[in-house]
Amino acid sequence: MRIKSIISMIILLKITIFGIITISVECVNSNINNNESLDYSSRRQFVRAVNPHDKHSNINNNESLDYSNRRPFARAVSDNEDPATLFKKLPAVARLVTAIAIINGFSDGSIPADPVIAELLNIDTASLKQLEKFNKTSVDKFIESVSSAAMDSSNETLTVEQAMLDVFKIMTIWERIGKLENISTTYSLASLKPVESWSISEFKNFNLMNTLGLIDKIVKAESSPIPELKKQLAVLASAVTNLPPATTMKPFIVTLEKWALIDSFVDIMLLHNSHFDVLLFTSPSFNAHTVQYIPFATDPDISVMKDVVVSLFSCINRTVTAGFANGISDIEKLSSDSKDRWIDGILKPSVPLSNINILSKFAVEMKKLNYLWNPVSTETHYHMMRQVFDLQKHRGIRLTQNAIDSISNTLETKCLIADMDKSFLENMKQSAKHVKLLLRKVQALESIRNAFTSKVINDFNKLSTQTKSSDVSSIRTVLRSLSQSFKLIQNSKSLQKHVTGAQTLNEVYAEPHTQPLVTRLECLMKEIKNTDKIASILRSVKILRKLKSDRKLVEKFKEVSSAVSKSLPLLVSLRKIAEEYKKDNSSGMTDLKKLKPLQGLSKPFGDAVGALVSITKVSRSELETFVRNGESTQKIADIYGTPEQQRQFESQWGNFEATTQQIEMFLSDASIWEKSIAIKKNLNLSAYGQMFKDLTILNSIDVKLEPRLAATEGFDNITTNQRVTQIVAEFRASLMELSKLDLDFSRYKSAFNSMKEVLRSVEAGFKGEKLELSISVSRSGNVTTTTEFAIVATSSYSGLVYTVGTLVIAVILVTITFLWCWYDQSCIYHKLKRRYITNMKTAPELGSITPDSSQDSQSEREAERFVARKPHTSQLPPPPTPSPATLTPTSANTTTAASVTPSGKPVSKVEKLKKDRIEVEKKRVSKKSRLNKTI
Known part of the structure; x- marks a missing residue:
């Protein structure tokens, strides 16, 4: 019996523990303010x-x-x-x-x-506003004028136009690089001599890809090729150690950066030798009159057309539609999203997500607008609109023919020099290339030297099987960031060739050709006016000529203007639909309002x-x-x-x-x-x-x-x-x-x-809970949290779960305790009960009956009732039978009056109690036997 009781108790305890765990997990999941335990x-x-x-x-x-x-x-x-x-x-x-x-x-x-x-159209709100004012008639008239414009495209005209552009470019470059005064004395290329001795050959022995592969194996714990990795890193360390410190490299970089401007100076010389002199004997009209009198459209109209075409090829900062990463096409997926079992299981929404279909009416109109724009959001339309937009930027520029002719007069009378010697230009160009290449390689070496300091190199030797994967990963990160630098150094020959080639610039720049050109450049900067206007007209002429060469220009342009024009009714419809949501009092809308946070x-x-x-x-x-x-x-x-x-x-x-x-x-x-x-x-x-x-x-x-x-x-x-x-x-x-x-x-x-x-x-x-949340969006679109996320539950679901769970556990524990004490006779309850019954039964035998015998009789009756109410008490030893000598007359009479046997002989109360106890014990044994069979 004891074993069965213990087994039953263990089973019930398991049920209780499982219930406790289940309730605890449910409460933790309900309490969303709990700290996340999964890091x-x-x-x-x-x-x-x-x-x-x-x-x-x-x-x-x-x-x-x-x-x-x-x-x-x-x-x-x-x-x-x-x-x-x-x-x-x-x-x-x-x-x-x-x-x-x-x-x-x-x-x-x-x-x-x-x-x-x-945002769904991938344009900004300002463009949408401008779309309402779009004038299709004006833009179509503009493109017809562009298509029908009469232009002179003879070789002579093209040469003049290019020569005028060259003048402007020469002046722009010279203004950008400065006068290059004292460059040969302040930043002498002779100081580059020490760079020749830098050894970069060891870098060719370093296999970057193999090293990255070894690191990958270590990080993935596939294997531990630490010796091989240390060997590769030792090659790198040796190559880096042989380089001078980064501080030593810096002055060389400054010198090379100054001399790199010579490349632009060579460009000036080449431009000067190209078509420059043609302006001395040709009237530079270059179709200026054609460009100046085109009936241009308004800037906002052309801008909104460009925005429509380039919308597919640009990214904007989404403020209210950030979740629709694919734009309008994402709206079509909402119906299936709302039925997704994975989403329903992990979110456990408090309202039906099928109510999301309320947005379908708005989505239908948006799809119409999308279908209208898609055919004109192509690469061909994009390139065409870029050129039209660039042409539009030169709108309104006016320049008289006299102002144009004055350029020829200035070049002929004030700023005239002979062309540069071609061999001289070629030598200078080659020397400038050496300077630029040497600059790139020294900068690459500086990056490598800065990345692999003495401390980092010493850490290479400390690598072992105990090294953390994060430490090895950091080496990989540095190596990958320098992959282009390694590639440049490993694919190059010695630095000596570049140093020698760069040093020839000292002699070339000192040639007698240089100073006359500098003098002419200063003259151009001083004498020629209206250069910005001239350059603008020149660019517009080139764009106009390119647009006219496109046979389908008018057709493609009108496709865009039609798409923009037809968008206006749809915008009105979309705004009307959005307003109708304010009047929607359906149950679906009511449910979704609960998710307002x-x-x-x-x-x-x-x-x-x-x-x-x-x-x-x-x-x-x-x-x-x-x-x-x-x-x-x-x-x-x-x-x-x-x-x-x-x-x-x-x-x-x-x-x-x-x-x-x-x-x-x-x-x-x-x-x-x-x-x-x-x-x-x-x-x-x-x-x-x-x-x-x-x-x-x-x-x-x-x-x-x-x-x-x-x-x-x-x-x-x-x-x-x-x-x-x-x-x-x-x-x-x-x-x-x-x-x-x-x-x-x-x-x-x-x-x-x-x-x-x-x-x-x-x-x-x-889950239908209120969120008190404050998030600010910076101008760049980055999201920053300005206050902590405070979530206050409005539903009593969590509290209800906790209360009901506690009550269930309490009932189970009480039941276990009761059944345990019911079967276990060593329980404190049974011990107290037996002690009480023993005291009640032995009380009449403790001596002569006193005047308080009525109280004793009352105690016996209480004991009898107690025994009758609890028939399963344990077997008690028979009480001692009192001798007749000890009985007083009062007690004897009481006993005789109490009961008699069937034969007429009187029976004492104690004997009757003993008899009753035997009967009760028989019943208890019988009942216990039936209970054991049931179990």
Whole structure:
């Protein structure tokens, strides 16, 4: 019996403990103010960086970073969420939050219709306002005038126009570089002599890609090739140690930077020798009258047309629609989002999310507007509108023919010199190239020397199997950031050749040709007036001629103007629909109003998730194609470009190596971040906060759309080499495609850092809880938290769960205690009961009956009732039978009167009690036997 009792008690205790745990977990989940207990930053598994040129990379060159289409990660018997699932579901949550925010904003008037419309169209609100004033008649008349303008395109006219542009460029360059006075004495190139002795050959023995691969294995804990890694780092350390300190390099860099301006001075000489003298004998009319009398459209009309066309190729700061990272197309996904089981399970919304379909009426009209704009948001329309917009910028410039003719007179009478010797120019150009190359290499060496200080090099020797993965990862980060510097140094020969070539500039610059040119430049700066107006007219003439060469110019332009004009009725309809939400008193709207606090979370949550969407959309192969074509385009400009094209290219192209570095860092960091995601399934939404915080490691990518389009204009029309034309065209196409993605991750760092709190608040908002939240948005679009997130529960759900749970546990504990004491005879309850009965039974036998015998009889009756009420008492020893001598007459009479046997013999009370006790014990044994059978 004791064993069965113990087993029963253990079972009940297990049930109780399970109930306690369940209630506790439920209460913790309900109390959203609890601190998050999952900090994945301390246990994330770093993985190796992936460099696009790394032979150790396990990512195929054609592999896309679109995680939605990738196979699930090989996580054997893992309880973690598949990142591919997160990359689909979290944007869906962001869409729901933004949709709820817009609906509530329309309902109470806190969000006007125009910002929503503008952001979904990817333009700013000012452009939307201007669209209402659009004058289609005016712009169509303008483009007809452009198409029909009569222009002189003879070779002589083209030469004059180019010569006038050369004059302006010469003056601009000279103003920018200064007079170059005392450059040869203050910054002597002879001081570069020590650079010749710098040894860079050891850098060629350092294998960067192999070193990164070894670090990856260590970080991933696949193996521990510490000896091999230390060997590679020792080669690097030796090469760095042989370099002079960075402070020693700095004076050489300053000298080279000054002399690098000579390259621009050579450009002046080349421009002077090109078509300069043609202005001495030709009237420079260059179609100025044609440009000056075109009936231009108004600037706002052309601007709004350009905004419509470029909307697909630009990124804006979304304030009220941040969760719609893909614009209007995201609205179509809301219906399926509201039915998603994963979302419903993790958010546990307090109202039906199907009410989100209230936004469908507004979405239908937005789709009509989107369908109207999509056909004109193409690359061909983009290039056409860029040129029209540039032409429009020169509107209203007036210059008389006399002012134009005065330029020829000035050149002929005041600023006349002979052309430069061609061999002299060639020598100076080559020397200038050596200066620029030497400057780049010394700057690369300085970067390497600054990164690998003596302390860092000493730490290389301390590497062991006990070294933390984070420490090894930091080495990888530094190496990757210097990949372009290593590439430049390892692909170069000794520095001696460049030093020797650069030093020849001292002699070349001192040639007698130089000073006469400087004198003429000063003359031009002093005597020629209206240079800005002349340059503006010249540019407009070139643009006008290029527009006229486009046979479909008028057709494409009118397609854009028609799309803009037809947008006006839809804008009116959209504003009307937005106003109707204020009158909507349906049950669905009432439910969504309970989620009003989510409106303050749409911006920070949407920004962070929008960055996540950009990461999943970018293609590795597309980025690598962009880099390859960009590098090829640089070579093409140097080999096939005309002097004019080369100058245009160099002035607009920028530092493409820096862009390449950004792309390599992004690809590697994105891979590391993705593989570090380790989040258990079925957790709170706030558990994904660390995943977003880790996105702060991502580097932004600036593809420089407008400057690089301008730099490559003209190269795509080189008919002598179709391969050149193809490469430039492919580069421009990939440049346009990348510009559609928002790759400026630096804008969202504050949003990433606040995502733990934001996610916790989003989770609470969907559960019908009030959020007191204050978030400010800076002008740059970054989100900063200005107050702590304070969440106050309005629902009594949490308290009810706690109360009911406590009562259930209390009842279970009481039941266990009762059953335990019922079966266990050693329980304190049974001990007290037996002691009490014993006292009651032995009281009449303790001596002669006293005058208080009536009180004793009363006690016996109470004992009898107690025994009858509790028939399962333990077996008691028979009480001693009192002798007749001890009985007084009073007691004897009482006993006789009390009871008699069936034979007529009197029975004492004690004997009767004994008999009753025996009967009760029999009943108890019988009842206990039946109970044991039942158990």
